[in-house]
Every structure is written in structure tokens, then in C-alpha cells.
Amino acid sequence: MPDDIPADRPGAPAPAAAPIPPTPFARHVRRTLVLALPIVVSRAGAMLLITTDTLAAGHVGTMELAAIALGLSPQLVLFMVMMGALQVTVMLAATAQGEGRPERIGAVLVTAILHAFVLGLLTIPLAFLSEAFFLGMGQEPQLAAEAGAVAITYVWGVPGFMAFLVTAMVIETAGKPAVATAMILAANALNIGLDALLVNGLFGVFPETGAVMATATTSVLRWGLMLAAFAYVLVLARRRGDPWRLLPALRNIGNQLRTAGGENGRIMRRLGLPMGLAQGVESAAFNTLVMMAGLIAPAVLAAHQATMTAVTLSYMTAVGFAGAAAIRVGNALGARNAADVRRAAWTAIGFGGGTALVSGLLLFTLPRQIAPLLASDPALLGPLADALRVAGVVVIFDSMMGVSLGVLRGVGDAWRPLILQCLAFWLVAIPVAWLCTLRLDLGAAGLQIAILSGVAVSFLLLALRIVDRTRHLPGVAR
Template sequence: MIGSLGHLLVGLIDDIMVGRLGPVELAATSLGNSVFFIAISIGMGFSFAITPLIAESDSEGDEKKGRLIFQHGLVLTTIMGVAMFAMLVLIKPILYHLDQPEEVVVLAIPYYEIVAFSMLPLMIFQGFKQFTDGLSQTKYAMHATIVANIINVLLNFALIYGMWIFPRLEIVGAAIGTLISRIAMVFFMYIVLSNKLIFTVYLKRIHFAEIKKEILKRIIKLGFPTALQMLFEVGLFTASVLLAGTFGAYAQASNQIALKLATTTFMIAVGVGVAATVRVGNQKGLKNYVELRRIAFSNFLLVFIIMFCFSIGFMLLKDILPWMFTDNLEVIGIASSLLVVAGFFQLSDGIQAVVLGALRGLQDVNIPSILTFIAYWIIGFPVCYYLGTILEMGPLGIWIGLLTALTSSAILLLLRFNYLTNKLIQQKNGTT
């Protein structure tokens, strides 16, 4: 959970520290990060394909197969990092045409340009992280993200506000801190794994003759639909940022505060989802489908308990949490109302994230991609637009639409998992 949360904490820390500069600066980082997070979602979703394949090879005791999957996966995530950086550079002009306040866009551009370059080290790190997660060795990625966030905080203090010999760079300083911390993550991960005996066989350098088209295809076949799943959800939340921006900088800043807090708890659920992917992948390798269902539903119950606590916390602390980002009373008032809705959708957001992880462990990704598209864009986005714009409910209407989308996703994915696992058990019983 901490390893998954680490990526988001870098952006969250940026928002908290930049928020002290003013609502316009906070809205600028919101705009830059919202577009950047689309690229992260595609890249991370693609890298998630490595984990169930490694977990399956680990349960089979096939280290050679695991090594080839890891190294092919690392090559693909590096290529994805370059591709996502290129995409972010190419789509930069779109920031001028999203009906956002002009002063926000002017501040967002330099922040966005620097953070976009951090996509490359971030994706290389993801290759290492998903590999170690698949081996159930999750602590190393956790240590790397903790180190990265410490570096980011120190650099933010120095570069945002100007301390000692460092100039006051404000939001550009936050972007530089993010870039350096993500580079440090990769070096930390590589050094740690290089000195652990358990990883020696996996880190043996791959030769060109060992590159196999079928392994690349298998990772891409799993990774592409998973990237789409992430894109559909993050795209919806990005659309909510852009819709909120049409109501002004204060509305956008409020939306960003609530979104950052909700996304933080979502990344906790993603961490439980990774655990579900690993354990379901293990049982898939062993073909023990009864135990697979028991493990999966245990994960669903675990995330329900965790997200229920977050739900209560959001509702009880709705007037306190926004103060972490700003002291502007208008922004705090709007953000407080949004946190009530965020409290309601904690349960469905967490459950759908973990069910997706379990389905990924089963290597079932195509149908879930269709289901998430229906939930987010056929059901959810029209509700966001209708309530927020047509009925003029503003950010609150947008967030009711998000609640509708996440609840629909959770129900559809649960039905899919239940159907698929029951079918696997019946098929095995029919052949034994």
C-alpha cells in the first residue's frame, strides 16, 4: 500500500506546499498534474501486466521464465516511459484550449514541462516495482518511495520558498523536486536489488538472442487493456478537473483538494489490489480455484473495512482537511462539500480497484476494460456534465457523477469476478 501511495504522495506534497502560495498556483499544479496523471495511468496500467505473470511463474518455481518476463517487461516499461514523455510534449498546446483561467495556464506550463520529463524514470521504476511485487517482495519499492518523498520534501522547501543558497522558484521548484526524487527512486531500487541474493538470477543481463516475440506479446496483451482501465478512470477524474476549471480558479482549486485526498485513499486500495493480483496469480498457477476465491473475497473484505474508515474520516474532518492546502475560506467551503461526496464513494472506489486487481491475477483484462468504460463514460460522465453544467450544481454535481460512475464499476466488476471464478471451479470439478 505504501509503495502504491508513494507516486501520488509526490504530487500531494507538491500541492500542499504550493497551496501556501495561493489558489491560482494550486490550480496551476492541478491542471499540470491532471494531464500528467493521464500518462501515469496509461504507463502504470501497462506495467501492472508484469505482476501476475511473475506471480504465476513464482508459484510454478520457474525462475528462468520469471527472469525473461521481468527483463522483457523492463524493456517495455522503458519504451513506454519514452513514449509517454513524447506524448506529453506533443499534447502540451492542448492546455491553452481547455477553457481554463489564463493566469492558471501561464503558471501551469513550466511546471508541466519539467514534470513530463520525470515520466521516463517513473516508468523504469514501475518495471522494477511490479517485478518485486510479483515475487511478494514489496518492501523494497516501499523503501524507494519513502526515500523519494523525503528528497521531494527537502527540495520543495529549498526550491519553492527559497532557502539558504537556493533561489525561490515557486511551482517550478516543486517540479524540479519531483523530477530529482523520481530519478533517485530508480537508482535506489537498482542498488538495493543488485545486493540481494534472491534477485541475482533475475538481474542477469538479457542477450538479444533471448528476446522472444511471444513474451512481448503476452505482456502487451495483458498490459494494454489494463492501461485502458486506468485511462478510463483517470480520464474521468481529469474531465472533472477541467469541468471544475470552467467555474473559475477557486472552484478548480477546491476540486483539486478533494481530488487529491480521494486519490490518496484510492492508491491505498490499489495497494490491496496488487496483493490480490499476486495471491490470485499464485493460486492460478496452482490451479486451486476454491482457495483463489477465498483469498480474493478476503481482499474485498479487507479493502471494505479500510475504505469504510476513510469514509468516516472524510465526513468527520471535511472542514479540517482542506486547511492542509490553503487558508482561503471560499476554497475551503467548496472543498468541504465535495469531501462529503468523496466519503460516500470511498467504498465503491476501493472495491472496484481491488476486484480489478483480482481479475488481473486471473489474467482477465478485456471484458473488465469494457465494463469500466461503460461505468465511467456511458454512465458516469453524462451524470457529471448534466448535474454540474446543465443543472448548474457546479463541482458538487460533478462529484455526484463520480459517485455514480464508481458505484456502477464496482457492481459490474464484482458480477464479472463471481461469474468467472464459479465457472473455473465448475470446469475443474467437471474434469476431475
């Protein structure tokens, strides 16, 4: 066709669509912070429920503290696997939002809740096997029985809590993260009061109990969180004309059950399985390091556990930025804007590493001042300080690794990150731990060196994957 035909005449070629300009970095920074900070508080609040129960049991006695620690240990591994699997909810909801199709979010939420319930219910029979498992691992009968009772009491609240978490993910994706944060903070305030009254016998109103009561009160509160979150989205749907089409999705729940969630369900299972396994790979590797520490000496195990407490607290910021990254990247992917996908990804990773740098510097420069806050045994303070110094570097790479996993969740990359996690932790971190502890006798500091090697290699591999994945996004213009 001749090039001189005017564009407004019949038969003229359609003008090329103007490329979508990328969102300015300043907006990426602002939106990432707005999303991440409440998620940090929300996820930290979820862990604080367990921490409060542990502290309450510890004030009752050593056996109660040991029982809650042992009883919850396998449950927490399962919790991390389920959390990883259900993170697909964020990707699906954020992509629908970015595509300008919020009417799809209701079906995503209903499918996610059904999957959350099923996963939670599957953990219940395992809890009833806990006592036999603990006995098989050589634990004392009294401790095994108490820990088994803790596991059973705890597990009744798991289905409700998993349903709350996926509902909170959708609320956060819709730009209302403060709502989920307020709910988890209210639950923590109630849990502190209930533990003080029912577990520790405050004011003498109730007799002092122990670990089983602590987990029982939290299980009830988990179901309360689910009801509160679901009530919120229902009220939101009725007040705003149901833009997510949640009410039709609920009326269609029978079909959802028959088809196992339909297309959304298939995506959740296809992507969620490797995401959950990726969380499990890291968790299992860390549990292996715990057992390795126990083979060396109780003091090494104690120093390692105290150090990991500091690392875990620092990692809560990474959880928030990982959640924000998955949402922002999913939005950009839904809008078919590759430049925004890359900017959202690296903005979140930069924030994750930058905020971890603050806590890392504190651990690296003030280990002898921080050690007494985590342990009181004078013989433990020296080894603990050495481990904390190494942990100061660990938290930086650990945070960037965690946010990188969030980025890859946002673009729907599932199996490759799992393979990379396996390589980093099982072919690097575990052998380095064996060398540093059992051969070089570096104690708890050696375990932190092993973790550092694992998270550093993992971040490098994941960063290379992000570069490659964001360069070749199917259906997205570069």
C-alpha cells in the same frame, strides 16, 4: 479393467490425485495484509513526490502553483495509463511464483523494464507539445509557457520512474515489499530537503526558484530510484544463486529487443493495452467532471478539487489491496487452485471496502470539521462539506472497485473490465453529472453523486465478472 486389481500391481489404474486443499482464510488475511500495507505506503509515496513539489511551488507564488498544476495534469493522465498497462508485470511474476517456476521471473523483469522505457520515452515528444496545447485551450501565454517548461522538466524522469515501478512490482511479488517501500520513502525525504533548499531558498543558501526546479529535482530522484531498485535485484541474484535467472535474461537482452520481449512481451501488450485504457477511461471521465465543474463556477471547481483530494488519499489503501490481490490471485492461479483464487479475491475486496469504511465514516459524519482542513475560503466551506458527505459513501465503492480491477488483473482478464468501466463511467456517471449539476444545480455534491453512481455500477459489474471468471478458470480444477 476389473475393479478388484490392486493398485500396486502392473496394469492397475493410477489413483486419482487428491484435491489440493484451499489455504485457510486466516492465512489469506495475513498474507494479504503483509503484502498490501507496504504497497499502500509505496504507491502513496509515489504520489507524495508530486504533492511535495506542488506544495513547494505553492509557497513561491500563485503563478508557480498554477504552472505545476497545469503542466502535470496531462502527464498524470499518461502516468495512470502506463501504470495500468505495466500492471501485467505483477500477474506474470506472481503466476511464475505460484507455478513453482521462479526462474521465469528474470525474463519477465527484463521484458517489463524494456516496455517501461519505451512507454516513458513515448511521452517525451508529447511534453514538448504541451505549451501549444495549453495555448490552444485558452490559457494565458505566460502560464502556458511556464506549464510547458514544467511538463518538459518532469518528463525526463518518466522512463526511469516507470522502470523503477516495474522492478518494485517484481520485488513486491517476491515477498519483499518493504524494500520498495524503503526506497520510495528515502526518495521522498531527499525530495523534501531538496525542495526546501533549492525551491524555497531555505537558510538562504540558494535563491528561491519555482515549479521548474521542483520537478527537475524529482526527475533526478526518479532515476536514482530505478538504479537503487535494479542494484538490489542484482545483489539478490548474486547472493542467492540467481533463482530468477536474471543474469542470463540480461545477457539475452539483444534477443529480447529483436523479438520485442518474446512471449512475455506479447502477453504484456495484449493484456496491458486494455488495462492501461481502463485506467485512462476512468481518468478521462474524472477530467470531464473537472471541466464540467469549471463551466458552473470557480467555487464549484475548487470544492470539487478539494473533495477529490480527500477521495484520492483514501483510495491509496485500495491501490495497496489491489496490488496484493493481483499477486495472491496470480499465485493461486499458478498453483492451479481455484478455491484459493476465489478466497484471495474476496479477502482483498473485503479488506479494501472495510478499510475505506473507516475514512468513509469520517467524511460522512464530520464533513464540517474536515472542510477547513482542505480550504480556507468561508464561502467554500458549506458546499465543500456537502460534497464531503457524499464522498464518504464514494470512497467505499471506489475502493472495492479498485481492488476488483486488481483481482481481474491477477487472472489475466483484460478487455471485459475495460468495457465495463466504459459503461459505468461514460453511460452512467457522465449523464448523472450533467443532470445533477447543469439541471438540478447540486454543485460539487452533484459531481460526487455522479462519481458515486459510476463507481457503484462499476463495482457491481466487476463483482459479477469476478464470480463468472473465477468459476471458469481454464486449466484449473474447481
